[in-house]
Each structure stands twice: as structure tokens, then as C-alpha cells.
Amino acid sequence: MPDQPSFIEGVMNLSRLRVNPMTHSCSGRLNVRKGLGKTVEAGMVLKEYLLRGMAERMLILTPASLVGQWREEMARKFGIDCATTHDPLLRSDPAAFWAQPRVIASIAAARRREHAALLAGRSFDVVVVDEAHHLRDQASASYRLVNALQKRFLLLLSATPVQNNLIELYNLLTLLQPGIFRTPKDFRAAYMVPGKPREPANRGRLRDLMRGVMVRNTRALAALRLPRRHAATIRAEPDAAEAACYRDLTGLARAAAGDRHARLAVQHLLSAAGSSPAAVATAVARFAERHPEQPAWAALHARYQAIAAGAKQAALQKLLAQNPAEKKMVFVHHRDSMTHLADLLRRQGMAPLVFDGSLTGAEKDQVVAEFRDSGKLLLCSESGGEGRNLQFCNTLVNFDIPWNPMAIEQRIGRIDRIGQTREVFVFNLVTAGTIEDAMLRILDEKINMFELVVGEVGAILGEIEDQQDFSSMVLDAWLQVTEDARATAFGALEGQLLAARRQYEGAKALDEALFGNDLDAA
Template identity: 45%
Template sequence: MAKSKAEKRKQKRKQKQVQVRLAKAGKAVADKGWFYYEDALYYYEIADPSQALKSIKNAVKLLPKEEVVILLMGRIGQELGDAQVQLDAMDCLEKIGKMTDSMRYERVIFLINSRKYERCLKTAEDLLQNFTLLKIDDKRRKRTTIKDIIAYCKEVIAETREREESIRRMAESYKPQDGLAEAGAKHMTDMADPPTPTPEPSTVPPVDSKASEKPASVPVTVNIDKDAFVKALAVTETAGPDLYELALMSHKIRFAESFETLICLPGLTEIQSFWYQEETAKKVLKQFRGRALLSDEVGLGKTIEALIILSEYLRRGMVKTALILTPTPLVSQWQTEMASKFNLNVPSTDSPEFKSGDNNFWEQKVVVASINQAKSKKNWDLITSREYDMVIVDEAHHLKNKSTLNFKLVNALKKKFILLLTATPVENNLMELYNLITLLKPGQLETATSFRERFMKRGDPTDPQNREMLKNLLSQVMIRNTRALAGIHIPPRFATTIRIAPTKDEAAFYERLQTLLHLLNDQNKGRSKLMIKNLLAQAGSSPRAVEATLERMIDNGSWLLETEKEIKAVRNLCRTTVDTPKNMALLKLVKADSEKLIVFVKYTATLEHLAEFLEWNNVSFVLFHGGMSNEKKDAAIEGFKENVQVLVTTEIGGEGRNIQFCSRMVNYDLPWNPMKIEQRIGRIHRIGQEKEVQIYNFCAQGSIEDYILDILDRKINMFEMVIGEIDMILGRVTGEKEFSDMVCDIWVGSQTPEERDQSFAKLGTKLKRAKTGYVKTKELDGKLFGDSYEL
């Protein structure tokens, strides 16, 4: 029946009313969504990303097609370091067609770092299929990275499925017969204690000699005491520390059967291992049987990988004795890393017990030693006569020549496991690589003659032939992680040297101190070298630091009258230099920008001096030093993050704590050891830093620090290098001598300013030459090994 005109008009009115209501509801939803967005933006801008995340998630639900809302969610996820939030933001952008090609590549990196292997594989394969159409930078390198990730994901997924299939087959092999399974299920359901059934004669299989190989079916019943079961679940009391330790031990025994789980990781402190480091450790443990060449690019953490492997073996009882050999300057660094990050307190050749001549030193279970000390005639027989479960050699490129004592020592050691660490396994000739591999696994590359014939081109000892065959052989003993694979992208860093002209009082102080140092040197014939070195370094920090040392010298007494008079004169001059030009330069830097600032100092006296100065000038600051309890340290970092502009810290510098929210730092004084400078910079220029890092180096004009900065900054551009590269360069120049000793010898031994200038110029030339050699070696390694995870 046709509708009348009145009914049609009524229906149209209803439809219009519905549309109006829907429009109003939609506008209300949108308004609510924008309210959440503004709320999230507010919290984001006041540096409260956790609260911002709650609001932005609500905003995205209500405004799923608004690009600006989704982008804010991505930024908040980045601020929190939450990979899942960033992935969600990328997925939302893809749905609305706003995802860039660069984001597509970054998503693959996020997925591999989040260990979402199956999704990563599919995403990476889709990306590779359309790679030629992508508009991104550095396409060739990124294509290689994608291929490596695809191969790695396939390997992990295959291993996982194989493991699951193995478990399934094992479960099926122990599966009871159907009738028994039903009986068991019935017992589980009834929660009762029925009598054990007696099988009737017809159900018992006859004994047949032909079928005797098959086991007879055995009836199985499952009985559960319902009351005891419920009572056990209802008990809320703790079991006690003894049972807890027993449970932990049982888990350790269970995991010790395979290397699928690294049991040492929960015990790490002040450090978080990365996925590629864990996978490297597993590969060495499972496939390489504890003998490997770790050849990661500089700065990716070969030391951490080696110590994870060592710790894993120690915890499983597979290693009880170990020897770690390093260049002399790195001994204390290894000892510190082992203690602070792996809770391994081991003696070293820097320890007092070694320096005291303790004959039992080399009998310790685990030792960190300078390879120079180990190969000496005094210690050679002691070391080579005993057996080691594990040997680790850092900077293993020093073993490249078979005729050197370094190579002969490591070759002579009796060892079950061995790790060689170097970022540059080949420097001049492929035979260097052959020698290293032969130390690890003799015969892997056959004889030297055979290796030359099969893999070395005549006329170019660095360019191999039969690359795929060589790659396959090396992949069985060598791992090389790259920054591209690890997905490590850190913003650049920039350094500014601020040379400060001393005041008249400061000039008088420096001049009088120099007189005292020459006097000490002349009277003690080199025995005061350490004292002179300390006083010079303290003078580069602050007069207050020098004053503290001079006070102790006066208290100790036993000085010649002339020397004591000079000590007191310099001490008095320290007290006339209170507000130094360095302090005023620091204050100017603080007032010029409201951004947070970390100020590094070496000495506690300087720390106290700066605290007084900043407090007098109404600058908000907190102190951080080794004498504080962990609670106070945590409170200082939290205060710096929340509402304080300046953190004044000693060398410890917030180690193990997340301070990447700060991107500016001041070297108020300058360590003479470039690796110490790198450690300071590494506190903020590391994974998680989102901004460009600004470094300000303070030094007095004409001081020893001025000369050091001139060499490190102007001659070799140290502050633009990747963290870790300076070690590679110094190792080519200093050998077994500390860089700080070299500059101190030049300063004290120079008779005239002209002689001093010439000596520092020569040192700068050596460093520049060493950097050129390192760059060539790095290019060669890139050509040989490329961006492959397993090579």
C-alpha cells in the first residue's frame, strides 16, 4: 500500500532528526577527542610522558584519522622508549595512508628489536618486494640490512618451530592409551579415590613371541587427594628462604641443560644487554662451542658480549679458571666493568697484590692481566704451565703476526674456550686473519700455503678470491655485528672548546706552581712523578683541588726547608683565586639557556667549590658523587630530571642511570686520558638520546689541557668520532704507555716553551697518522666483511 504524502513528510522529518542527532554525537565525540589531544599535549610539554600517553590513547580512539594526533602518540612513545606505542602509531598512519617510506624501514627495526620475529619477517619481505620504489636515503645499505633481518628472522622462527615440534613429539610419545586417558580424566573430574581396577582376562593382551618387542600396555590411574589439594592452594604463608633458594637452584639445573635461556642476565647491574649481544652469546655457546672471534663494529659492546659468555659458563660450572689478556691501558677498565656490571670481583695486574710481588697472584681462579706483563720472562712459565678453562684476548689484532711474543703466548696457553675480540681483524694482509682463526680453531682454514692459494689474489693481499667459500668458513668461528643490523641511530655530537684567559692572580698561581714542580722533580730524580702529575691535573681543575693536596703534603712533613716554603707559598696563592674565570664562564652558559646541563669534574674539592659558587648565584643544582648512598644518588638523578637545571658530578657520572633526557654537558676540567673523556660523553651520547649533544670543554689558555684539546680536537677531531674509536687510534700510538704519562713527560721534560710546542706537535702528528691508518683499516674491513651478522 502506497504511503500518503503526510507519512512521507513525517518519515523525512524523522530521518533529518536522526541525521542531526548523529551529527551532534559525532561532533561531541570529536570535541572529546580533541580535548584528550590537548590534554596529552600539555602533559608532553611539561615532561610527563606517562600521563600524556593515557590521554593520547583516548584521543586516537576517538580521532583515528587525524594525522596530528597519531604523530603525537608516536613522539610520546619515543620519549618513553616504548616500542609498542611507536609501532601502534605507525600502524595508524598506515591505515590513513600517511606513513612515509622512512617510517616503513624504521618499523622493521622496531619489530626486530622487539623480537616480534614473525611480524617482522612479513613486514620486511613486503618492504623488500617494493624496495626500488621507496624514497629513502642510503638505499643500498638499508637493503642489505633488510635482507640480513629476513634471514635472521627465518632462522629464529625455524628454530622455534623445530623446538615446539620436538616438544609435541615428546608429549605424544608419552601419551597414555585412550581408555587410560579417559580414566585419568574421570579421576581428575571426580577428585576422588576409587579402587584400582582389576583388568578382566579378556582385556589382558596374550604374550606372543613375535610381538614381544612391543611393550605391554600398563594401566595408569591418577589419584588426587581433594582436601590436601585445596588446602595447599589455600595456604598463603611464604615457604621461607631455604625453599626459595632450592627452587632457584632447580630452575638453574633445568636451564643448564641448554643455552636457549641465558641464566646470567638477571644478575646484571647498571647495564641492559641488547638483543644482538644476547644472540651473539647464544651462538657462541651453542654453535661455536666457546671458541669465537668477536668482531663487532666499534662501540657495539664486544666486552659485554664476552663477559656474558664468561658469566654464563661460570654460573653453569663449565668454567672455573679464566685469564683475560688486554693492553695495559685497558686492564682497569675490564676490572671495573666486571665488578660493576657482572658482580665479578677479580684481581688484575693493576691490583696492589700484584704490585706487591705476591707469588700466588697467577694462581687465582680468574685474573685480568696486561698482555705485556703476561709475556714477560718473569711470568711466562707461571702462566703457560697451568690450564685455563677460558681465555679472553681483547684488541686481538695485536696477535696478527705469528712471530710476535703476543701470538706465541696465546698459542702456548692451555685453554678449553677462547674468545678473541677485535673490530679490525685485518689491517694489512689476509694472513693476519688466517693467524687469528688458527689460534681459535687450528685447521679451519687448512694450511697457510693452501689458504694463500685458495683465497689470496696475487698483487693484492687484502682482496680475497673465492669470497663465498671464505665467508662460509669464517661464519663458523666469527661474528660481526654492525650498527645497521643493531638498529643503533644516535644523533650527532658537537664540541666547543672554551679557552679562558687566566686572571693576574691565577697567572701568578700557575707560575709559582710550575716552580714547585720543577723543584720536586730535581730533588727526587723522577720519584715524584705521580705527585707532579696529580698536582698538574688538579691545577687544571681548580685551585681548591690543589690546596687540598698541598695541605696533606704539609701535614706529612719531611720536606726540605726550601721545598716546604714553596709548598706553603703555592697553598696561600690557592686561597686568592676564589671566583675564577671558569666559574664565570659556567654561569654565563647556565644563564644563556634554560636547558639542563651536566657539569663533570674530577676532584671532590672542585665539586664542593662549584657547589658554593652555584648556591651563591642562585642556580638550581644537585650533586652526584661516589660517596653518596644509592638512595641519595637516585634522588639526585630524579631531582635533576624533574626540576633542577644543573647536575654537578664526578667521574662516576650517573653510571648505569638513564640521563639521556639531558643533551648538554661541560667538561669543567679535562681528564688527560681520552678514554675517560669518552666515558663522560657516553653518559648522554648513547642509545635513547633524541637530541644533538653539545659538549663544552673548559681550559685555561696555555695550560696542559689546552695542548691536549688542541691535539684531540683540531688534529684528529675526536669529538666527532664514534664512541670507542679513540681507543683504536691510541692503541696504535701509545703501545703499553698511558697517554696521560706521555703528555706529562712532555710538559715536565720540556726546558722551554718552544721545546714544549715542538714535542706536542710531534705527538699530534703521530695521532693524525694513526687515525689515517685506522680509517684505512676500517674501509678494508668494510670491503671484506660488509654488513653481515654472521661475518
């Protein structure tokens, strides 16, 4: 059965969090690993409001890269089904989409002029804003959107509510309790040292002010001590044929990307090429069928079909041969790669279990039980292991690398969570010279992604994703026409990530200095 919190557990945790419906708010520093996340805490609040009959219409605003995670958590842990801005209805009939009672929306989509106007005309019982520190500027479109919403209760979630200036607290407080201060000048006079925007004039008074609207959860409070995590990237060298195919695919993709309508197809083609020849052969065949006027695609399809196995398959086989007694989870995004790998491994005498979206709930339970009791190898689709206790496994292999770093975090969270008693090992497989190789070098070498606590990657990326999501930035850099232009684009992206990490670390230090342990949940 899914590890779903019961209603009683939810009520107990709500009491522990000291959520005060009268303040319509709960904001805190949530620097925790999987299992103590702010998504779960928000779900407890929403479920309580639903059970009390206090709320029916809900709007959850979150960064685009977290929409899917929110939908999964709300449905699986709390039985709250929501529409999302991934749904085609948003584009076909925006008015009907926003009229639905429970919506999880990308804040970037919601603040677009045509959508913001529709939202302003509706009323909501509860509005939740994840990564609420992005509301710190009253001049921003995100702040104006949330301020304009008709809402009874407002729940703001942030790991670092103050990042640069104490006036950001004024802005958030004004959203939570309109009119709490007449003007920013009043707030400055009461709480800020002149000329020192990060230093409170009266620290104790400021904490008293925040205590009524803020709950702060920390890993120390939860006494959370998870085993160490080790991560390694394995770069598989392609043979001449595979490398040549990838170069030619990249060239064709650059030309195709000039048509903005083909951008998603280009992203899928490159992602499939980073997975396996089997996956990209299928993707190229479909693209060639849609574009018969471009014979180069059909020729490329034939070349990919001639490749029996890619470099990553051989690297995976070598990795699986090490410590054969240890259980291993292998995440595979592309269905053709999954089928190819399962057949290949079976022919070599292994007995991989397969967990994917085609299985019924009962079949998924059976696969997990078999993996726990006797299995050694589990091939998982992107949804693999959702809602199931997999701490009996401590080795995870990312065969396919998602371009959304939060998806990588979610995978790791399947085994690196409360209940894990052994050190966790994460192996990332990439084909050298691919877009995944370039992306992983940035994430691993520049911001040390695999050393961060789950949730911190999202906080860091949130600083650069306000206008464009990370995967789009990576794709734009890769599609630069010349090697020099590509290097320059990736260098710029590296600089943005490093600056975002420094800003995040500075915000954490400021948060600790401002609030210490005074606002921790009891």
C-alpha cells in the first residue's frame, strides 16, 4: 500500500505546525529531505480545510518544473485530484480550465496577461504559492497576480523568505495581512536599521511579528539524520557510428528548431538520442514521416537502426555486474529503451523486473513485493516506485537523465528518505558529447547538485527560472550553431547557476541570523 498519511496523522501534524486559520498563512524555512517537504505540509493544511468544509476552490501556484510533482503528491498522499497547466484544456479553452475547482498552475503561465485576467475574476477559498520568495518584489508580475486574486486563505511556502532586503518581509506580510502596515516607510521605521537593509532594528520585535504568521521547520528540529549519499557519473564513449549519428542529428535539430512549432519535437529527438539507438530510431522515424520533404531524416533513421546497441547499454551491463547481490533500481524514461534493455538483460541471464505506467495498481504492488523479497534488478519508468516504500534498495542508476533536475531529485528521493539505514549510491549514465553530458557537468561540477539536500536544487534553479525553465535554457545553449557560440552559451548558464547558488547560500545565512530557532515548529 502507498505510504499515505492518515487523517489522524495529518491532524496531529497540523497541530504541531501551529497553522492558524485566522492568519491565513504558514511560511517557513523547509530545508529538509524527502518525507518532510513543504509540499506534504501544505497538503495537510489543504486536507484539513477540505475535511472541515472550509474550502472547496483551490489554486496552487508553483514553478513550472514542480507542477507534476505537486499533482502527484496531492493525489497520492491526500486524495486531492487537481487539474494542471500541463492539460490541453488550458490552450483550447482557458476560461473552462481556470473555472475548475482545484488547479495546480505554473505561476509563469498564470501571470500571463490573458490568464491573469481570468483568474482575477474568480474567487478561491485557498491559494497556495510555492517558492513564495519570488513574490518579494511588489513590482513583479507574480506579486501583482497573487495580490489581485480573490482569496479567503493564503499559504506561502519558502525555504528562504528573505533574500536581499528586509522590505521583502513587508511585501510578503502585506500579501498575508493587507493593511498590517500603512506604508513601507512605517515598516522601515519600526523594524529596519537605517542604511542597513538586512539588519533588523529590533530583532525580538521582528520575531514577535513573524511568529503570528510563520512556521519554520528545519532538519535539526526533526532530528533528521539520513545515511550518506554517494554519486558518480559514468561517461560512456560512443563508437564512431553512434557519435556521427548524434552529430548529424544535432545539425538537423538546429535547422528544425528554427520553426518554433517543432521545438518540442526537437527536444524529444535529442532526449531519445541521449537514451539509446532504439529510442532515437523510433523518434526519428516519426519525424521523418511528418517531413517527407526532408530525406535526410529518413537516411538518419536507417543509420540509427543499424546500431545494435549504444555505449550506455554496455556501461550499464558493466555496472550491473558489480556487486550482483545488491538490489539496484534503474530509471529509464524512454519506452523503447526500456523494452530493449529488458530483452538484452534477460538474454544475458538477468531477471529484471519492470515497473511502468502500463501496470495496474495491484500489479505494481506485486512487482515491488517481488523486488523486495527476491528481485535484484528493477527497471523503472519515470513514475517508478511512486508512493511505495523502497528503502530496502540503496542503489539507483539513472540510465536516462531528465533535463529537469527536480525529476532527478524525485528519483533519488525514492530511496534516500526516512527509513533508509544504509549509505545511498547514485550512478548517472551519459553518452559523452551529448546534451545530457553538458548539462550534468554544470549541475554536478558547478553547483554540486548531488551533495545538496533534496529541495535545494529547486530553490537554486528558481532564481534563474523566473522567465524560462532550465531545460529550455540548456536546449537553447546546445542548439547554438558554432562550437564557440555553444561554449559561450553554456558558460553563461554556468555563471547564472553559480550566482544563484551564492544567492541561495546568502539567503540561508540571513534566514538563520534573522530567525534562529525562535520560529521553529513545536
